[in-house]
Amino acid sequence: MQVYKKILVTMDCSSVDTAIITHITALAGQNSAKVILLHVVHSHTLDENRSLYEKAQVQLAAHLETLRKEGIDAAMMLRSGEPEAEILAEIEGSDYDLVAMATHGHTFMADALLGSVSRDLKHRIRIPLLLLRGDETRQK
Numbered sequence: 001m002q003v004y005k006k007i008l009v010t011m012d013c014s015s016v017d018t019a020i021i022t023h024i025t026a027l028a029g030q031n032s033a034k035v036i037l038l039h040v041v042h043s044h045t046l047d048e049n050r051s052l053y054e055k056a057q058v059q060l061a062a063h064l065e066t067l068r069k070e071g072i073d074a075a076m077m078l079r080s081g082e083p084e085a086e087i088l089a090e091i092e093g094s095d096y097d098l099v100a101m102a103t104h105g106h107t108f109m110a111d112a113l114l115g116s117v118s119r120d121l122k123h124r125i126r127i128p129l130l131l132l133r134g135d136e137t138r139q140k
Helices: 017-031 044-068 084-090 108-114 115-124
Strands: 004-012 034-041 075-078 098-103 129-133
Touching: 004 017, 004 044, 004 084, 017 034, 017 044, 017 098, 017 129, 034 044, 034 084, 044 075, 075 084, 084 115
Parallel strands: 004 034, 004 098, 034 075, 098 129
Antiparallel strands: none
């Protein structure tokens, strides 16, 4: 039985991304699901945007290759803007069965001060949200 047909994986282009890619590779393989990797470039200047966009393109391409080597139908998408708004727009504009993302495991105070994309998403979307703690100490 195919539970998930189309999975959106939000990436932040940090070391925690490896954890979610590893998990999604197995999950997508078991479900013959299509995977879309999404990164939202959040910048304040054109130069910063260009630099972050190029970095994200390289990192997403590497994760895309990992998925495709495992026989998974996958694509990548880059957007610019506020991460929460762009992710929500993508979810609302498509037919995803699951949204998956790695978290940094911030403390309550850090989440309160920094905000949390995962916190916002869990309150605003109507499809399942898979949150996987990306333990940065294990990623090294």
